[in-house]
Structure formats: structure tokens, C-alpha cells
Amino acid sequence: MKIQSQKELKRRISKLQHKLRAKDIGAALIIQNADLFYFTGTVQGEYLYVPSQGDAVLFVSDNNKRVQNETPLEKITTVQSPSELPRLIKKEGGNSPSRLGLELDVLPYKTTVKLQEIFDVDKVSNITTLIRQVRMxxxxxxxxxxxxxxxxxxxxxxxxxxxxxxxxxxxxxxxxxxxxxxxxxxxxxxxxxxxxxxxxxxxxxxxxxxxxxxxxxxxxxxxxxxxxxxxxxxxxxxxxxxxxxxxxxxxxxxxxxxxxxxxxxxxxxxxxxxxxxxxxxxxxxxxxxxxxxxxxxxxxxxxxxxxxxxxxxxxxxxxxxxxxxxxxxxxxxxxxxxxxxxxxxxxxxxxxxxxxxxxxxxxxxxxxxxxxxxxxxxxxxxxxxxxxxxxxxxx
Amino acid sequence: MKIQSQKELKRRISKLQHKLRAKDIGAALIIQNADLFYFTGTVQGEYLYVPSQGDAVLFVSDNNKRVQNETPLEKITTVQSPSELPRLIKKEGGNSPSRLGLELDVLPYKTTVKLQEIFDVDKVSNITTLIRQVRMxxxxxxxxxxxxxxxxxxxxxxxxxxxxxxxxxxxxxxxxxxxxxxxxxxxxxxxxxxxxxxxxxxxxxxxxxxxxxxxxxxxxxxxxxxxxxxxxxxxxxxxxxxxxxxxxxxxxxxxxxxxxxxxxxxxxxxxxxxxxxxxxxxxxxxxxxxxxxxxxxxxxxxxxxxxxxxxxxxxxxxxxxxxxxxxxxxxxxxxxxxxxxxxxxxxxxxxxxxxxxxxxxxxxxxxxxxxxxxxxxxxxxxxxxxxxxxxxxxx
Structure with a gap:
């Protein structure tokens, strides 16, 4: 069952992208369930990659096929470990951002530091306020x-x-x-x-x-x-x-x-x-x-x-x-x-x-x-x- | 209502302290509800400070009086902002640790970084495994x-x-x-x-x-x-x-x-x-x-x-x-x-x-x-x- 239309979700993502550009954040990686649901229509995904421009990519674990019945988003890619993310993002035409946006108010420290290493970025930016403003x-x-x-x-x-x-x-x-x-x-x-x-x-x-x-x-x-x-x-x-x-x-x-x-x-x-x-x-x-x-x-x-x-x-x-x-x-x-x-x-x-x-x-x-x-x-x-x-x- | 006896909680805290000493972690600051409940018998506290040696101190917000009915712990101190913690800990006879232990698997990045600044420590250590081992x-x-x-x-x-x-x-x-x-x-x-x-x-x-x-x-x-x-x-x-x-x-x-x-x-x-x-x-x-x-x-x-x-x-x-x-x-x-x-x-x-x-x-x-x-x-x-x-x- 798809709750939201593709148009609805694309409008939400586009609003976030606008805010990312205004703050000079290259891309957002969204992980928390409420935010994932808001932007993808499902909680079966693992990561939603939102570049400041271009298509968002939803990463799902190897064995979760349900996501396709639930999200109207088109770009869905299988990921087995977060360490594959930079390579898979490149494959989808995206770039590794110099500034990565994350939900730093809820994302655990350990997860954040691991993603910082994986993406090889010095600084992560908190995108929680941007997300909550879009959702408001x-x-x-x-x-x-x-x-x-x-x-x-x-x-x-x-x-x-x-x-x-x-x-x-x-x-x-x-x-x-x-x-x-x-x-x-x-x-x-x-x-x-x-x-x-x-x-x-x-x-x-x-x-x-x-x-x-x-x-x-x-x-x-x-x-x-x-x-x-x-x-x-x-x-x-x-x-x-x-x-x-x-x-x-x-x-x-x-x-x-x-x-x-x-x-x-x-x-x-x-x-x-x-x-x-x-x-x-x-x-x-x-x-x-x-x-x-x-x-x-x-x-x-x-x-x-x-x-x-x-x-x-x-x-x-x-x-x-x-x-x-x-x-x-x-x-x-x-x-x-x-x-x-x-x-x-x-x-x-x-x-x-x-x-x-x-x-x-x-x-x-x-x-x-x-x-x-x-x-x-x-x-x-x-x-x-x-x-x-x-x-x-x-x- | 006090669920746990003082003896029970002190034994738990003492086991954690033993593990902190073995890992050379000066003190733990416990924040997540399940862990707080386990060590204090209540979820009404804000922070439990556990030095590697000496008494633990439970910090509660200004207006929460219920905690005293629920925890058998003796050292309870009021705190209005986390920035007061180092001063209040000193007052209770504790030292600002050079290595601070936190629940880094669940503690949000933003909270962790703020505590790092407040305690002026370069490095925080993940104490989640130690806590889960005690609880096991x-x-x-x-x-x-x-x-x-x-x-x-x-x-x-x-x-x-x-x-x-x-x-x-x-x-x-x-x-x-x-x-x-x-x-x-x-x-x-x-x-x-x-x-x-x-x-x-x-x-x-x-x-x-x-x-x-x-x-x-x-x-x-x-x-x-x-x-x-x-x-x-x-x-x-x-x-x-x-x-x-x-x-x-x-x-x-x-x-x-x-x-x-x-x-x-x-x-x-x-x-x-x-x-x-x-x-x-x-x-x-x-x-x-x-x-x-x-x-x-x-x-x-x-x-x-x-x-x-x-x-x-x-x-x-x-x-x-x-x-x-x-x-x-x-x-x-x-x-x-x-x-x-x-x-x-x-x-x-x-x-x-x-x-x-x-x-x-x-x-x-x-x-x-x-x-x-x-x-x-x-x-x-x-x-x-x-x-x-x-x-x-x-x-």
C-alpha cells in the first residue's frame, strides 16, 4: 500500500533541498523513522540520501522487498553495509558531499562518527531544524x-x-x-x-x-x-x-x-x-x-x-x-x-x-x-x- | 514506591565501577531511561554520575520531587542546566574526569558533543557494553x-x-x-x-x-x-x-x-x-x-x-x-x-x-x-x- 503520492513526496524532498542549498549542505542522509516515513512513505528503508540537487536515493537492506510496495520513490538501491554508501551514491550519479547533513538531535554519537569516517567528512551539519521546518x-x-x-x-x-x-x-x-x-x-x-x-x-x-x-x-x-x-x-x-x-x-x-x-x-x-x-x-x-x-x-x-x-x-x-x-x-x-x-x-x-x-x-x-x-x-x-x-x- | 533496595542498586553501581576502573574511564554519566532505571530505580532523574570510585550522584531537575520517593540512592542534587554539572560534581567531592564514559550507542550526537564541551574532555568512551554486561x-x-x-x-x-x-x-x-x-x-x-x-x-x-x-x-x-x-x-x-x-x-x-x-x-x-x-x-x-x-x-x-x-x-x-x-x-x-x-x-x-x-x-x-x-x-x-x-x- 502506497500512502503518499509521488508528487507529494517529491514536493517535500524539493523543499528540503532548497533549505540544504541555502545552508550550503551538499547532501542529507536521513535515518530516523519519522523522517524516513515523511520523505519516503515507508519505514522499511535504511537510509534516504538527499543531494542538494538531483534525485533522492532510498537505500534498503538486502532482504527487505516490502519497501517497493510502500514508497512511490523511483530510485531504490540495495545496501548491505553503510560502508558501501559512498560508492553506491557515486554509481547513482551523486557526489560525496563535503558537508553531510544528519539528524544530529536523534542520531546516536556512535552512528554519526561511523558515517563521518565512511564519508570522509570533517564536519557534519545538523539538518533536524530544516526537516522540522519542512514538516511544519x-x-x-x-x-x-x-x-x-x-x-x-x-x-x-x-x-x-x-x-x-x-x-x-x-x-x-x-x-x-x-x-x-x-x-x-x-x-x-x-x-x-x-x-x-x-x-x-x-x-x-x-x-x-x-x-x-x-x-x-x-x-x-x-x-x-x-x-x-x-x-x-x-x-x-x-x-x-x-x-x-x-x-x-x-x-x-x-x-x-x-x-x-x-x-x-x-x-x-x-x-x-x-x-x-x-x-x-x-x-x-x-x-x-x-x-x-x-x-x-x-x-x-x-x-x-x-x-x-x-x-x-x-x-x-x-x-x-x-x-x-x-x-x-x-x-x-x-x-x-x-x-x-x-x-x-x-x-x-x-x-x-x-x-x-x-x-x-x-x-x-x-x-x-x-x-x-x-x-x-x-x-x-x-x-x-x-x-x-x-x-x-x-x- | 521504591522498587529496588539500596543494597541492590549499590551492588549494580559497584559492578559498573569495577568495569570503569578496568578500562581506565574516570566516570560515567548515565542518561538513557533503561540504564537510569536500572541503576537508580526511577526514570525521574536527568543524569546519574558514577565516578570510578566513590558515591554515585543522581541529578534531578529543579521541579521533580518524585524522584526521592522512588530511588533509594542518597546523593541527589538539583540541576537546572547540564552546564552546571562539573561544578556540582566538584561540590559533591567528585573530580572532572579526563575520560568520560557515555552511552554512545543511544546518546544523540548533539547531546554528546555538548557534554564533551561542558566537561572539557577530548575523548568520550562508550560505556554501553560495560552497562549491558553488568545488566546481563x-x-x-x-x-x-x-x-x-x-x-x-x-x-x-x-x-x-x-x-x-x-x-x-x-x-x-x-x-x-x-x-x-x-x-x-x-x-x-x-x-x-x-x-x-x-x-x-x-x-x-x-x-x-x-x-x-x-x-x-x-x-x-x-x-x-x-x-x-x-x-x-x-x-x-x-x-x-x-x-x-x-x-x-x-x-x-x-x-x-x-x-x-x-x-x-x-x-x-x-x-x-x-x-x-x-x-x-x-x-x-x-x-x-x-x-x-x-x-x-x-x-x-x-x-x-x-x-x-x-x-x-x-x-x-x-x-x-x-x-x-x-x-x-x-x-x-x-x-x-x-x-x-x-x-x-x-x-x-x-x-x-x-x-x-x-x-x-x-x-x-x-x-x-x-x-x-x-x-x-x-x-x-x-x-x-x-x-x-x-x-x-x-x-
Whole structure:
């Protein structure tokens, strides 16, 4: 099955080549799965060689024939060892570049040094930012993939309404939701760029558990089943009247949507209901700023202003002592794509960006209260991708 | 919750220090989650500094207080930026080493170069092999963790008996099994060392789908939900009379057990039943060689001999043209631990190694047939950890 058209992939490669030329990088060698998938439509290749001009060549291992059914790219060459790469590249009409571009934020040191020796280059250049910049602006095809991924997340409130009890553990509820998402075609794992960015298919965390410290860039990621995991649902009972964060990802052909909804077993106090309503209002208001008129920082600051107006600033994105520095992030073939709606990030949004907006409150002794929706930035007003019911689910 | 005792962790650190001294490496800085968990009992730390002599220091970020509940280590220091590390290490009585040991097989190039600058060292040494050698020999505590993980996998045949139909997809069956394992405390993700070693909680793959080429070190890993994933259950129907590979992992406090069982919807042909019985026999016979008398290569070669005797050599671990070079692998806090029961690997097994043994046949036009069990190597005979029923499940 070929997911992407040849035209789509060639356009992506051509954008990268443009950036390589601007930085005077002779060629890129792409190795990490998310990037490989983005540029080739498959993860069965070993290396994608992208010269700054000319055709890209996908190198595959001797025995992997599946790649031809999955990539629309034409130049596919068998490689048994990376040491053959310079010779094979020459054979395909390419040159050994004097500056080689690699994904230096994720490529292990050992692999990098070996490639440096093989290509006999003194210096390697980090092409990660270039790749992430290309990936940041989505095509109509990619927006459609994300729309389909987001649509799958509509099942979450339904599953929670059907199964939630105060007696079950976060993990039991999460297992049910994960099964539902998996049946809809979830890949079973989530790509989040960076070492140690390990994450399950989603997070179900209730009450004070939601405030667990976590070693990952997020406000709230759950306590996990045990200290070895440290993220996701825990074995703790959900309990009565605890606000439950339901932050789940769905995948569709490699594209990841990200959504948060909330539930309560028993009844919601007026206080919790009021805070949740304020966050729904804040998120909706803030989403209107997702246009090319505003910068990432503008949107972050606007969120702060809204939180002040609503009287929730003390809890907004943490606390005054430790407030998270972002209120949203790009989504695509990785969960943590450009752009980050982060404090101090001055660049303006552009049409084609896809963003998960996730304002959340951290209320001591109560838990986390918030919502998350996905949007596409267009020239005019943002288009919402997530469709799940937003009411506080009370069972 | 503290999983490991202080004594246990200190013994592990002391073993690593012994190896650091033997290689003349002044200190190790450990960063990757599996290694961090192994030496500290938590993944909430940022850096574990292990001098070749003296106390290890765990550095945690400013705002993560959970680490103190999870690690029994005493020296815990707050760090806001890696650039503070040399100063803070000095303060704790340590020296800036002239040779710094890092996990260079997984640590990104960019991170490594930055640490090299911060510590002002010309050369960094790869300590991955040293760490994996320490981890290779399990303590009684670790064996107990793996025994509990393996015990959870007994649920797989029960779930399959209850739910399997020929009309369901591999993905639907997998989603049910994954839910069952998750309820038993599965972390929701699997640690497999190395870039691009992405894997769901297990693999359900039926008939010819099981022969899909995959870009990961395994005989059979499924086609995945789409080309972006490329591994795990697919959306294909299981169908009648197709042999179904059920290769699942369970985790318990970070320790990963790995098991394969087989099922068929409808009825098994005599041929398939016979091949499966041969593989059960082969695996049982081969497991008896898991003692300190034999080397990894001895066991690999013995498997080849048994496959010849049983008349299945043409399909054994692939085909004569492309036979996998290993028949088993270590298990522990990562799925791909030392030792690998690999061709040419001359070193002998030792008591305390924990191994998943997985002989499999690749039968063209039919699928994959095999079994996988986990064992502990002892001075005398190996002890089996997996307890699930081994009969071919026919529903």
C-alpha cells in the first residue's frame, strides 16, 4: 500500500533541498523513522540520501522487498553495509558531499562518527531544524490524515460514558480506551522526538495523581504503572468526584492527533465544573488567535491574559513558581512537532500548521483541569480537527 | 514506591565501577531511561554520575520531587542546566574526569558533543557494553521480577480461546490481548535499545502476513496497521486455518518477559500441527543447552542440528538464503539485552542470565510457525519462567 503520492513526496524532498542549498549542505542522509516515513512513505528503508540537487536515493537492506510496495520513490538501491554508501551514491550519479547533513538531535554519537569516517567528512551539519521546518507546514493530504486521526478520538467520551466507575483503576479505564483506539487503527506506539520521550497511547490520570512530577515536557502525564514507566495511567483507583484527565493520541497513516477531555465518577463539585467551563471558554477564545497574524509568543501571552481575566492565573499551566512555558505544540508524524506555542518564540504562525492547543490548570489537592483540541491554521480563521463532545463527562 | 533496595542498586553501581576502573574511564554519566532505571530505580532523574570510585550522584531537575520517593540512592542534587554539572560534581567531592564514559550507542550526537564541551574532555568512551554486561547477570530480585512478568503472559492463550474468530482482524485480536496485558500492569510501551527500534506491546500476525519483510532484528514482526508503523498486527482478517503467531511482551516493574504462542481459527492441517509439534520439541530440547557449559554459538549451532534432524532445516529461522543469525536474546529492562544466542558468538552462558528462546520456521505460502519461552540460566539446569499453556490453540 502506497500512502503518499509521488508528487507529494517529491514536493517535500524539493523543499528540503532548497533549505540544504541555502545552508550550503551538499547532501542529507536521513535515518530516523519519522523522517524516513515523511520523505519516503515507508519505514522499511535504511537510509534516504538527499543531494542538494538531483534525485533522492532510498537505500534498503538486502532482504527487505516490502519497501517497493510502500514508497512511490523511483530510485531504490540495495545496501548491505553503510560502508558501501559512498560508492553506491557515486554509481547513482551523486557526489560525496563535503558537508553531510544528519539528524544530529536523534542520531546516536556512535552512528554519526561511523558515517563521518565512511564519508570522509570533517564536519557534519545538523539538518533536524530544516526537516522540522519542512514538516511544519502541512499539505492538504496531511491535513486530511490528521483530520481522520482526530475523528477517531471522538470514541473516547463514548467509551468513558459506557465503562467508567469510581472503583476501577486509571489503568483499567485506560486499557479500555486504548483497546478502542487500537481497533480504529492506532499503530500501538507514539513517535515523540528525542531520547527518553517514551509515552503510552494516552494518559488517564485522576485527582491528585495528575499532579505527579514527570520527567517529560508536559503539564500532566500521569504517574504510570510503576516507577520504571513513570508516565501514563497508574494502578490507583479513580475514586469519587476526582477530575479525570483523558489525554489520548490517535494515529492515522502515521499522523498523530492529540486530544484531552475530562470526566468524573460520581458528581462534580460546582468549583470543578466552574473551572472546567472556564478552561473550555479560554481554549475556545485562545484558538481564535491561531492565525498568521499572531506569533507563538503572542498566543502564549494571550493565554496568560485570559487566565488573569478568568481569575485562574494562580493555577494556569502550573503555578507562578513553575509555570510551563508552552500552551500548545505542532502535531504531525511526531507528537512534538514545530511550532511550539511557547513563551518568547517570536515567529508568526503560517497557514498549514497543525496545532494541539492544551491550556490546563494545576489545582493543588484537586488535580488537573483542562482541555485540548487540534486545529489547522489557515489564512483566515483556524479550522478545528477534533470533534469529540466537550462536556464534562459525569458518570 | 521504591522498587529496588539500596543494597541492590549499590551492588549494580559497584559492578559498573569495577568495569570503569578496568578500562581506565574516570566516570560515567548515565542518561538513557533503561540504564537510569536500572541503576537508580526511577526514570525521574536527568543524569546519574558514577565516578570510578566513590558515591554515585543522581541529578534531578529543579521541579521533580518524585524522584526521592522512588530511588533509594542518597546523593541527589538539583540541576537546572547540564552546564552546571562539573561544578556540582566538584561540590559533591567528585573530580572532572579526563575520560568520560557515555552511552554512545543511544546518546544523540548533539547531546554528546555538548557534554564533551561542558566537561572539557577530548575523548568520550562508550560505556554501553560495560552497562549491558553488568545488566546481563540478574540478581534473585530481578529474576523474581521477570518471573512475575512472564506469569502475566499466561493470560494470552485464555484471551485467544475466548475471543478468536476467523472473521476478526489481527488488530482486533491484538487489541483484546493488549487490553488484558495492560490490565495486568503492562507499562504500555516496550524498551528496545537502539534508534528506530519501535515496537507495540506485542505482535499478532496470521498466515502469509507473518512473512512480511520488516526492518527490525526479528524473524517475524507483523505488517503493522499501515506503512508508517510497519510492525505489529495488521488490519487483515485472520481467516480460516492460518497459523497465528502471538508474540507478546509483559512488563513488571520495568522488567520485560517475551513469549510466543500459536493459534488457528477453524482447524489445523496435519502439516501445520506436525510442524508446530516439531518446534515445541526443538525448543524444549534446545532449552536444555542453556547452561554454563555451552556458548551462545554452541546453542545456535545445536538449533541448526536439531532442525536438520527434524527435517525442517529449509524453513528454520528463515531460509538457507536468508537465515536469521540468532535464535534467542537476553531479556531484562530492555527487550534486546545481552546475551544474543547468535552464530559465531563464542562466549559461554553464565548463571543469572535470562533468555528468551525463540526458534521459528518460515514456511512460504503458509506463514511462520514457532514458539518462545523465557529461561534463567543456573549452574545446573535452566529454569523456565513462562508458564502459559503451549498447545496449539484451535478455536
Amino acid at each position: 507546514i502541512k499539505s492538504d493530504f496531511e491535513i486530511e490524515m490528521l483530520r481522520e486521526a482526530a475523528e477517531k478520538l471522538a470514541v473516547v467520551p463514548n467509551l468513558v460514558k459506557e465503562h467508567l466507575t469510581s472503583e476501577m483503576s486509571e489503568l483499567e479505564l485506560s486499557a479500555i480506551i486504548e483497546q478502542g483506539l487500537r481497533e480504529k487503527g492506532h499503530a500501538g506506539f507514539i513517535r515523540m522526538r528525542g531520547l527518553n520521550n517514551e509515552i503510552p497511547m494516552g494518559i488517564c490520570t485522576a485527582g491528585k495523581q495528575a499532579i505527579s512530577d514527570i520527567n517529560i515536557d508536559a503539564i500532566c502525564a500521569g504517574a504510570g504503572v510503576d516507577p520504571s514507566a513513570g508516565i501514563g495511567a497508574s494502578k490507583q483507583k479513580i475514586g469519587l468526584a476526582n477530575p479525570i484527565i483523558l489525554d489520548y493520541m490517535a494515529t492515522h497513516n502515521g499522523y498523530i492527533a492529540d486530544q484531552t477531555r475530562m470526566a468524573i465518577a460520581g458528581s462534580a463539585s460546582d468549583y470543578i465544573q466552574e473551572l472546567y467551563d472556564k478552561m473550555r471558554y479560554l481554549e475556545k477564545q485562545l484558538s481564535q488567535y491561531l492565525t498568521p497574524e499572531y506569533s507563538c509568543d503572542d498566543i502564549y501571552q494571550q493565554g496568560i491574559e485570559l487566565a488573569k481575566e478568568l481569575g485562574v492565573i494562580d493555577y494556569y499551566l502550573g503555578s507562578a513558581n513553575h509555570r510551563e512555558k508552552f500552551v500548545g505544540h505542532g502535531i504531525g508524524v511526531e507528537l512534538n512537532e514545530f511550532p511550539f506555542l511557547a513563551s518568547g518564540l517570536d515567529f508568526k504562525l503560517k497557514a498549514g500548521m497543525t496545532i494541539a492547543l492544551e491550556p490546563k490548570l494545576v489545582i493543588p489537592d484537586i488535580g488537573v483541569i483542562g482541555i485540548e483540541n487540534d486545529y489547522v491554521v489557515t489564512e483566515k480563521k483556524p479550522k478545528k480537527l477534533t470533534t469529540a463532545d466537550e462536556e464534562l463527562i459525569i458518570v | 547477570i540478574k540478581s534473585d530480585f530481578e529474576i523474581e521480577m521477570l518471573r512475575e512478568a512472564a506469569e502475566k503472559l499466561a493470560v494470552v492463550p485464555n484471551l485467544v480461546k475466548e475471543h478468536l474468530t476467523s472473521e476478526m482482524s489481527e488488530l482486533e485480536l491484538s487489541a483484546i490481548i493488549e487490553q488484558g496485558l495492560r490490565e495486568k500492569g503492562h507499562a504500555g510501551f516496550i524498551r528496545m535499545r537502539g534508534l528506530n527500534n519501535e515496537i507495540p506491546m506485542g505482535i499478532c500476525t496470521a498466515g502469509k502476513q507473518a512473512i512480511s519483510d520488516i526492518n527490525i532484528d526479528a524473524i517475524c514482526a507483523g505488517a503493522g496497521v499501515d506503512p508508517s508503523a510497519g510492525i505489529g498486527a495488521s488490519k487483515q482478517k485472520i481467516g480460516l486455518a492460518n497459523p497465528i503467531i502471538l508474540d507478546y511482551m509483559a512488563t513488571h516493574n520495568g522488567y520485560i518477559a517475551d513469549q510466543t504462542r500459536m493459534a488457528i481459527a477453524g482447524s489445523a492441517s496435519d502439516y501445520i500441527q506436525e510442524l508446530y509439534d516439531k518446534m515445541r520439541y526443538l525448543e524444549k530440547q534446545l532449552s536444555q543447552y542453556l547452561t554454563p557449559e555451552y556458548s551462545c554459538d554452541d546453542i545456535y549451532q545445536q538449533g541448526i542440528e536439531l532442525a536438520k534432524e527434524l527435517g525442517v532445516i529449509d524453513y528454520y529461522l528463515g531460509s538457507a538464503n536468508h537465515r536469521e543469525k540468532f535464535v534467542g536474546h537476553g531479556i531484562g529492562v530492555e527487550l534486546n539485552e545481552f546475551p544474543f544466542l547468535a552464530s559465531g558468538l563464542d562466549f559461554k552462558l553464565k548463571a543469572g542470565m535470562t533468555i528468551a528462546l525463540e526458534p521459528k520456521l518460515v514456511i512460504p505460502d503458509i506463514g511462520v510457525i514457532g514458539i518462545e519461552n523465557d529461561y534463567v540460566v543456573t549452574e545446573k539446569k535452566p529454569k523456565k519462567l513462562t508458564t502459559a499453556d503451549e498447545e496449539l490453540i484451535i478455536v
